[in-house]
Amino acid sequence: IDVLLTDVVMPRLGGHALVHAARQLRPGLPIVMMSGYAELPGVGRQRGDAAMPMLVKPFTVDALLSSVEGALLT
Secondary structure, three states, rough: OOOOOEOOOOOOOHHHHHHHHHHOOOOOOOOHHHHHHOOOOOOOOOOOOOOOOEOOOOOOOOOOOHHHHHHHHH
16 A cells, blocks of 8 residues: 545544554555545544645545645655
């Protein structure tokens, strides 16, 4: 796995829980989160996630590629 791309809001296991679990297994894994609800309280980044890219839906292919590329370069 080179990069994890995940939505914030998902059934059963939310994106933040997935990020936490992934970081336990792979601490340096680049992660990009996305959400159609990023403007709602509690949906966006959590504490310590300021450097993690957040794509707001809808987004363009160019925005996706830029976010993934940026995550891989950090």
